Amino acid sequence: MIVIKRATDTLIVFAVMLLVWQALHQFVGDTALPGPVPTLQYLVRFLPTARFAENAWATLVSFFYALILSYAVGLSIGIWMGVHRLSGAVGEPILISLYTLPKITLYPVVLLIFGLSTSGRVAFGAMHGVLPVALLTMNAIRNIPLVYLKSARTLRLSKGQTILTVLLPATIPEVISGFRIGFALTLLGVLLAEMFAAKHGLGFLIINAMQLLQAEEMVTVALVLFVFAIAANALLLVIEHRLHRRV
Amino acid sequence: MSRVGWIRLAVIGTAIGLLEISCRLGLIDHRVVIPPSEMVDALLQLLISGQVNDQIARTFGIVTAAVLISVVLGFALGVVIHALPRLRETLDPFFATYYAVPIFIFYPVMIAIFGLSAIPILLMGVATALVAMIIATLNGLDRIPRILTKVARMHQMGRLSTTLRLKLPAAAPHLFTGVKLVVSYSFIAVIASEFILAPAGLGRIISDAYSDFDNRRMYALMLLLIVVATLVNMTLHTLDQRWAARRGLVKS
Amino acid sequence: MTSTTLPDRQIHASLSGVTRIYPGAAGQQPVHALGPVDLDLRRGEFFAVVGPSGCGKSTLLEVLAGLQPATAGTVIFEGRPVANEVPEGIGVVFQEDATFAWLTVWDNAAFGLRRSGVSEAEVCRRVDDALSFMGLKDFARAYPAQLSGGMRQRVCIARTLVLQPRFILLDEPFGALDAQTRLLMGDEVLRLWRRTDSTVLLITHALDEAAMLSDRIGAMSARPGRFLEIVETGWPRERDNTIVGQAQFGAITGRLWDTLRAESLKSLGYGGVAAK
Numbered sequence: 001m002i003v004i005k006r007a008t009d010t011l012i013v014f015a016v017m018l019l020v021w022q023a024l025h026q027f028v029g030d031t032a033l034p035g036p037v038p039t040l041q042y043l044v045r046f047l048p049t050a051r052f053a054e055n056a057w058a059t060l061v062s063f064f065y066a067l068i069l070s071y072a073v074g075l076s077i078g079i080w081m082g083v084h085r086l087s088g089a090v091g092e093p094i095l096i097s098l099y100t101l102p103k104i105t106l107y108p109v110v111l112l113i114f115g116l117s118t119s120g121r122v123a124f125g126a127m128h129g130v131l132p133v134a135l136l137t138m139n140a141i142r143n144i145p146l147v148y149l150k151s152a153r154t155l156r157l158s159k160g161q162t163i164l165t166v167l168l169p170a171t172i173p174e175v176i177s178g179f180r181i182g183f184a185l186t187l188l189g190v191l192l193a194e195m196f197a198a199k200h201g202l203g204f205l206i207i208n209a210m211q212l213l214q215a216e217e218m219v220t221v222a223l224v225l226f227v228f229a230i231a232a233n234a235l236l237l238v239i240e241h242r243l244h245r246r247v
Numbered sequence: 248m249s250r251v252g253w254i255r256l257a258v259i260g261t262a263i264g265l266l267e268i269s270c271r272l273g274l275i276d277h278r279v280v281i282p283p284s285e286m287v288d289a290l291l292q293l294l295i296s297g298q299v300n301d302q303i304a305r306t307f308g309i310v311t312a313a314v315l316i317s318v319v320l321g322f323a324l325g326v327v328i329h330a331l332p333r334l335r336e337t338l339d340p341f342f343a344t345y346y347a348v349p350i351f352i353f354y355p356v357m358i359a360i361f362g363l364s365a366i367p368i369l370l371m372g373v374a375t376a377l378v379a380m381i382i383a384t385l386n387g388l389d390r391i392p393r394i395l396t397k398v399a400r401m402h403q404m405g406r407l408s409t410t411l412r413l414k415l416p417a418a419a420p421h422l423f424t425g426v427k428l429v430v431s432y433s434f435i436a437v438i439a440s441e442f443i444l445a446p447a448g449l450g451r452i453i454s455d456a457y458s459d460f461d462n463r464r465m466y467a468l469m470l471l472l473i474v475v476a477t478l479v480n481m482t483l484h485t486l487d488q489r490w491a492a493r494r495g496l497v498k499s
Numbered sequence: 500m501t502s503t504t505l506p507d508r509q510i511h512a513s514l515s516g517v518t519r520i521y522p523g524a525a526g527q528q529p530v531h532a533l534g535p536v537d538l539d540l541r542r543g544e545f546f547a548v549v550g551p552s553g554c555g556k557s558t559l560l561e562v563l564a565g566l567q568p569a570t571a572g573t574v575i576f577e578g579r580p581v582a583n584e585v586p587e588g589i590g591v592v593f594q595e596d597a598t599f600a601w602l603t604v605w606d607n608a609a610f611g612l613r614r615s616g617v618s619e620a621e622v623c624r625r626v627d628d629a630l631s632f633m634g635l636k637d638f639a640r641a642y643p644a645q646l647s648g649g650m651r652q653r654v655c656i657a658r659t660l661v662l663q664p665r666f667i668l669l670d671e672p673f674g675a676l677d678a679q680t681r682l683l684m685g686d687e688v689l690r691l692w693r694r695t696d697s698t699v700l701l702i703t704h705a706l707d708e709a710a711m712l713s714d715r716i717g718a719m720s721a722r723p724g725r726f727l728e729i730v731e732t733g734w735p736r737e738r739d740n741t742i743v744g745q746a747q748f749g750a751i752t753g754r755l756w757d758t759l760r761a762e763s764l765k766s767l768g769y770g771g772v773a774a775k
Contacts, residue, residue, distance in 0.1 A: 006751045009337040024360075031362040035345040089251045090258060094480070100431040102438040104450070106458040106470045108465055108590070112279045147595040153566060153584075154609035155662075174719040180347075188349040195351065195443050196454070204354075207443070210355035218359065222352040233347030243601075 034216050042191060044217040047224075056224075057143060058200040062121040070186045071179060076129070078137025078178070088138055090157065099131045111197055120215030121193040121201070127184030136178030142170035152188045173243040180236040187229060263493025290466035299452060300469070306437060306449040309365055313372030313433040318426055321377050324385025330463055336384070354440055368440040368448070375436035376429040383480050387418035414430045420491050427483040510665060511542040512563060513700045519558050520722075531723040533558045535572060538717065539724065540666075540700065545692055547701045547709035550719030551766035556702045557725065559688060563700065566593050574606035576666065589698075590664030594671040598651045602614070605630065606637040608657040609637035615662070622661075629657040632694065633687070647671075647699050649680050656691065667691070668700045673708075682740050687710055689739060706759075710751040711743055717720070718758045721765040728758050 018036050025035035036044070046052050077095075081088040107124055114120030148170055152162040194203025202221050209218035248256075263283050269275045270282035281289075301445035328394055389412050399409040426440050441450025449468060457466035466490070518534035533555035540546055548556050561567040563574060565585040574581040577588065586592070596609050611627045612645050617625075630636050633653040643651050659667060670687065673681045685708055691697045704707050711718045716730045732751055734742060742748055 005336075006340065010340045012337055013341045028360045033356060048576065064534050081361070084252070086251070090255045093484075096484065097477050097481060099478050100382065100435075100484075101473060102435040103548065104435075104439040104442045105453065105469050105476075107442070108453065108469070109280065111457065135567065145597075147597045148599070150561075150566060150591075150593060153596045154589070155614070155658075156585055157611075157614055161614055165610075166599065169599065172601075182350070184347045188351065191349050192351055192439060192443070195354075206352055206355050210359055215359055218355050222356060225352045226348055229348045230344055233344050237343070 025116045031213065036220055038216060039219050043220045043223065045219055046217065054089040054203055055205050058118075059190065059194065062118050062126060062194075062201065063187060065118075065122045065182065066125030066129065066190055068124035070133055070182050073126065074130040074133025074182060075137055075175070077134040078175075079141065080205065081134065082138040082141025087204055088142065092135075095131055095135055096187070100136065103189070104196075107193065107196065110193075116197055116199070121190050121198065124193040125190035127185045128189030129182040132181040132185060133175075133178040136181070137171070140174035140178075141167070143174070144170050151234050163173065173240065176240050176243060178234065180240060183232060183236060184229065186219055187225075191225070278378060278462065280462075281462055285463065286466040286470045289463040290470050293464065293467045296472075299449075300448055302447060302452050303471075305447055306363070306441065309369050309372065309448070310430075310433050313369055313376060313437060314426075314429055316369075316373050317376035317380050317429045317433060321380025321425065321429065322371075322384050323424065325381045325388065328341050328381065329385055329388045337372075342378060350375055350436075351439065351443070354419055354443060358444065363444065365446075365448075368437055368445060371440045372436045376432040379428040379432055380425045383421055383428065385416075387421030387425070388414075390421060391417045408455050420487070420494055423487055423490060427480075427487050431480055434479075438472065456466040509519055509542055510539045512574070512576045512757050513539045513560075513573075514563065514569075515573050517559075517562060517569045518576060519555070521564055523617045528629075533724045534569075535561065536725060540698055543696060543698055544691075544714045545699045545701070545712060547716045548719060549703060549706055549709045550724060550759065551763040552704065552718045552733070553766055554721050554762070555690050555724030556704075556719060557670050559719075560668050560700065560702050564668050566591075571730045573669070581676075582725065588653075590662055590667045592652070592655050592657035592659055592667070592672045594604065594674050596648065596651050598654050600643055602642075602655075603639065604635055604641050604643070604646070604654050607643065608635075608661055610660055612661045615650050625661040625663075626657075629660040630641060632660065632690075634658045649684065652676075652684070654686070660691065660695065662725045664697055666698045666700070667695070668702075670702045671704065672701075674704075680751060681708065686739050688712060693736065706750075706752045706755045707743065709715035710755065711738075711740060716751070716755060719762075721762040727762070728754075729755055730754060731759055 021033075021036050025033045030038075067175075077091075081091050081095075103124075106127070110120050110124050110127075114123060144167060148166055149162070152166050157165070192202040194201035195207045198204045202225055204222045206218050209215070209221065265284050266275075266280070267284060269286075270277070271366055272281060321412075330337060352372055353374075357370050361367045361370070366456070388429065395413045396409065400412055437448075438450045441448035442454050444450040449472065451474075453465055453468045456468065457460075514536050516535045516537060517535075519532050519768070520530055520574075522529040524531045536559065550556050558567065563570050563576075563581070565574075565576075565581045566585060568583045569744060576586050598604075599610065602610065605626060608629055609622050612622050612625060627636075630639055633656060634723050635650065635653055635657060638646065638650065643654065646654070656672070675682045676684065688699070688701070689712060701709070701712060710732065713732055714734065716732065717726045718728045718730065730751060733747070737759065
């Protein structure tokens with residue numbers, strides 16, 4: 001029942017968004033914003049092309065590496081700061097400051113270090129994603145109820161057993177939450193990097209299309225990324241809810 | 248300052264110090280990063296010369312406008328949505344997924360529609376910050392203890408009086424969290440937009456400085472942004488935590 | 500009040516001159532939470548500790564169990580000293596909800612036993628047995644989030660029960676429950692005590708609960724906690740909550756309150772000595 005209602009609500013939201021899109025299109029015209037139907041037609045033609053495949057692949061590769069970095073480094077920092085109280089207390093405001101900083105201001109430094117290569121985009125994407133992962137992991141560890149640790153000692157678990165069978169399951173839901181936010185931010189970071197200074201990638205395609213007044217391509221690529229982001233987020237949300245249901 | 252505060256200061260100071268030494272010793276290429284002391288010097292000179300004051304004013308003006316619009320509109324929309332539970336339920340998936348979308352993919356679309364002016368930049372700022380304010384408003388209104396309405400009726404208070412003297416103060420900490428997020432998101436969105444493509448503004452001149460290999464100017468401006476962003480966000484964050492602590496709300 | 504008249508093998512656990520001082524956090528004074536305390540627990544007895552809030556009852560339990568080290572004095576369990584580790588044979592039920600949210604009731608109960616190397620068949624037997632005993636058999640596949648507070652505490656008790664402890668410590672296990680549920684849970688604890696033939700130490704702030712359940716009751720002073728008096732109740736082993744109707748019950752609670760009244764005022768902040 002709830003699932004059906006949620007699905008209906010989602011469809012309603014999508015329908016409204018499509019209507020708004022169409023209305024906006026009527027208002028501003030083809031050169032500025034093509035309507036939903038021509039966009040879909042373009043999408044069908046564009047997706048199978050080599051040009052799309054190359055650029056999508058470039059973005060995917062950068063994103064994938066950036067994501068692995070975000071998760072690995074974020075987890076490490078988060079675990080360290082969660083377990084080692086002093087480091088956590090010292091580092092948390094620093095991480096929060098970095099989180100609220102417009103990291104694009106640091107992008108030129110990244111470019112100067114890495115040049116216009118993929119590594120630069122990977123680094124920039126990771127810079128965005130590492131922070132929520134670290135902060136949420138740290139919080140997850142800090143929020144482990146003290147009584148869990150006392151119980152583990154009462155049940156005479158070894159340190160390894162405590163970490164594997166108590167600490168890990170207790171922190172997983174929040175860590176996955178961090179992964180989900182990290183996913184979105186890493187994607188944003190990689191795309192921003194591509195939009196500013198790249199010759200490949202979906203971000204580049206959007207800016208390039210705009211500059212060449214190819215509105216259809218611009219909107220189509222944006223749509224592809226939009227759908228990808230939403231689908232991935234929905235998947236991670238399902239995982240998160242599965243885990244939260246029991247907690 | 249607490250012991251933790253001193254340690255933090257020491258950590259940051261050491262990091263900056265190491266950077267300074269590495270640059271001066273030539274361990275880090277001068278064409279990549281300039282020493283922090285030079286950054287400060289460049290910034291001061293730039294500010295004194297007044298060359299970029301109009302750009303600074305423009306950017307901060309757009310940010311301020313974005314903040315004001317997002318806070319007011321976000322609050323208003325939040326109040327309306329909160330009063331219409333069915334609408335809220337329908338919009339729930341929208342809000343849950345909003346920040347999963349890399350919103351900058353629509354920036355070129357905005358430019359295509361509105362032209363290369365301050366408007367698409369402002370729109371990006373509002374688009375990024377608005378939903379955060381709506382969500383914060385909804386949260387704040389949710390967390391008004393139901394008992395307050397009963398207390399108001401016991402004291403025979405009218406609707407306006409109840410809203411202004413009980414409900415708003417009760418929701419205030421969460422609303423303030425919303426404002427904090429709005430400021431942070433507006434800043435990020437406006438700067439990023441100016442960086443990618445803009446006729447003018449701080450982000451634009453930083454990217455120009457990068458293209459022109461003018462490291463001094465570039466780092467001076469980056470420093471300015473970092474200092475301002477950090478100061479503003481930290482102040483809001485501290486206020487947020489302090490007010491929350493006073494209420495007994497545990498915030499992260 | 501030490502029982503020097505009892506032979507040593509009858510003393511299951513003992514505390515001699517035990518003190519616990521918490522080192523102060525950065526910039527704060529150390530807190531003298533407990534002691535010095537002397538106590539001998541007889542094998543198989545039901546001993547309750549009562550006292551005002553903050554007097555160190557929980558600290559006493561944790562030092563006895565090996566969860567915290569004593570700052571001074573010795574803790575002996577079954578003839579061996581207890582340091583900073585929980586010895587085998589001790590089971591603890593905490594005040595807070597210690598059920599693991601990601602495991603079913605059955606898996607929760609089996610948790611400690613599984614990791615102690617017992618065969619899977621034996622695990623099944625003991626867990627089924629414990630869950631039946633605690634009245635949780637129908638909820639074996641449920642998750643703790645679906646249960647009430649009282650039921651979750653029963654899961655924690657079941658988890659302890661399967662390990663067949665010889666010494667069970669309960670730290671205000673029914674603190675969060677309403678009065679009627681507490682009375683019923685009191686009977687459950689008595690059944691548990693008789694079934695396992697173990698020594699039980701119960702921490703509670705409810706005088707009537709202590710008077711109803713225990714063989715002996717230790718009344719603790721305000722912080723730093725010391726035993727002011729140890730009261731013998733003399734109840735028969737086969738008892739239940741109907742003994743509250745007996746005159747002796749009133750006498751015991753009255754005597755406890757006489758001892759503790761002044762201490763409770765102290766812990767509330769009256770009479771000069773601040774509690775927390």
